[in-house]
Amino acid sequence: MSTTELKKSSKLELLKLSNPATRTFWITSIAFFLCFFAWFGIVPFMPDVVRDLGLTPDQKWNSIILAVSGTVFARLLIGKLTDKYGPRLCYTWLLVLGAIPVIAIGFVQTPLQFLICRLFIGFIGASFVITQVHTSIMFSPSIVGTANATSAGWGNLGGGANRLGMPIIAAAVVSFGIADQADAWRYSMIIAGVICFAMGLVYYFFTQDTLNGNFKELRAKGEFPNTKKDQVGFLEVLKDYRVWILFVVYAGCFGIELTVYGTMDDYLQNTFQLERATAGNIVLSFALMNIFARTLGGFFGDRFGKKFGLRGRVLFLAAILAVEGLMLASFSSMSALYVAxxxxxxxxxxVQMAEGATFSVVPFINKKAIGSISGIVGAGGNVGAFFAAILLKSKSAFAEKAAIAANEGLSAEAIEAAQSAASSAAVSSGYFIIGALIVAISLISLAIKFNTEQETEEDEIREPKLALADK
Structure with a gap:
């Protein structure tokens, strides 16, 4: 069976939509944005959901944990499926099927139904893996870190844009007389789900797996570069220690971003006595930094790779992780708002640069199993979010219960103030612990090594002799 090397674009030309690589970059970024928008779409409405469904504090925390837990399994599965069937079909089905629980949450009537929907909505978080695989296939090693980081960063914006977008959708629903204010959150989620479904159709009809064509057609013509004898088994991927180091690394960056994003509103209110709207705007600004921050991580990963080889990519990753951990630990001890x-x-x-730097390393671990590796590493982010959320929940719940017991008999205002102070101190301690762990992870990441063949290949890429397709 003859095989053909996949053509790849060596430039990220954002306005050249006639180029399939550019077109795919935009569509996959928008699809990822919509998935994140829907994944965290319920967050701005949580006070309404708590009142409507009568959620207890434990059920509210459990919904946060379930939302990131479902993604772990989905990312592990989707990586392998993407290697086999290609990103085009996998993204299409993920968007179409993932729209179902997003729409269904608009019809829930009990806390249990709400929790189940949040679990399954988390599956669309696997969109990240397909996005990274698709850009890795489309762009050459000299630019792949920047392309991966930019598509992922702009997609992550959906997790912040929903704080503005979802209330706007809800206001439109109310103003057009479709529903009253109490039910506006339900219609907003239904609309988000319908948009995701429509995006699945766009992905199917307007993208292709590679610059050479789709996986199915290439295999039929015997031109697919990964023939059966060249394919890497999932077990072989699992045995590569570097994959698991990157799993832990991504747990320490993306996982922590998710957790901090989900807990920062309350922390700022409890610690600095900010209004909910003010705290929310600060967190929104944090999320909007994905416009450029994650791209910077991929860009510098590529730059260090060009100058120092694959080892340079690892060194930059370790350095930016250490900075991330130190910044979070320092933030946790601040008592002055502006300094904090x-x-x-x-x-x-x-933290966002570290995410971009991580996926400037991932495509070079094993080029025959990018999907499987991306799935495992991506799942690491959600595992990190899960354990970080468990840590903060356990510390906060214990401290709040102790504060309530110690102030029993006092006024409700005094108990609430003591509860807020206890929660603030507990979360602050949790942030410090997490920051210290991230610094430790940065040291562990230095253990990632590449063999002579891989380093030689990277050396050749740094030379201008490599012929790449951009037409």
Missing amino acids: IGFLVAFSLS
């Missing part, structure tokens, strides 16, 4: 915001901005910048 400065450290929060530095943490936001470094």
Whole structure:
């Protein structure tokens, strides 16, 4: 069977839509944005959901944990499926099927139904894996870190844009007389689900798996570069220690971003006595840094790779992880608001750069199993979010219960103030612990090594002799 090397674009030309690589970049970024928008779409409405469904504090925390837990399994599965069937079909089905629980949450009547829907909505978080695989296939090693980081960063914006977009959708629903204010959150989620479904159709009809064509057609013509004898088994991927180091690394950056994003509103209110709207705007600004911060991580990963080889990519990753951990630990001990915001901005910048730097390394671990590796590493992010959320929940719940017991008999206002202070101290301690763990992870990441053949291939890429397709 003859095989053909996949053509790849060596430039990220954002306005050249006639180029299938550019067109795919935009569509996959928008699809990822919509998935994140729907995944966290319920967050701005949580006070309404709590009142409507009568959620207890434990059920509210459990819904946060379930939302990131479902993604772990979905990312592990989707990576292998993408290697086999291609990103085009996998993204199409993920969007179409993932729209179902997003729409269904608009019809829930009990806390249990709500929790089940949040679990299954988390599956669309696997969109990240397909996005990274598709850009890795489309762009050459010299630019792949920047392309991966930019598509992922712009997609991640959906997790912040919903704080503005979802209330706007809800206001439109109310103003057009479709529903009253109490039910507006339900219609907003239904609309988000319908948009995801429509995006699945767009992905099917307007993208292709590679610059050479789709996986199915290439296999039929015997031109697919990964023939059966060349394919890497999933077990072989699992045995590669570097994959698991990157799993832990991504747990320490993306996982922590998710957790901090989900807990920062309450922390800022409890610690600095901010209004909910003010705290929310600060967190929104943090999320919007994905416009450029994650791209910077991929860009510098590529730059260090060009100058120092694959080892340079790892060194930059370790350095930016260390900065991330130090910034979070420092932020946790700040009592002055403006100083704290400065450290929060530095943490936001470094954590998102670390995510971009991670996926400037991933495509070079094993080029025959990018999907499987991306799935495992991507799942690491959600595992990190899960354990970080468990840590903060356990510390906060214990401290709040102790504060309530210690102030029993006092006024409701005094008990609430003591509860807020206890929660603030507990979460602050949790942030410090997490920051210290991230610094430790940065040291562990230095253990990632590449063999001579891989380093030689990277050396050749740094030379201008490599012929790449851009037409």
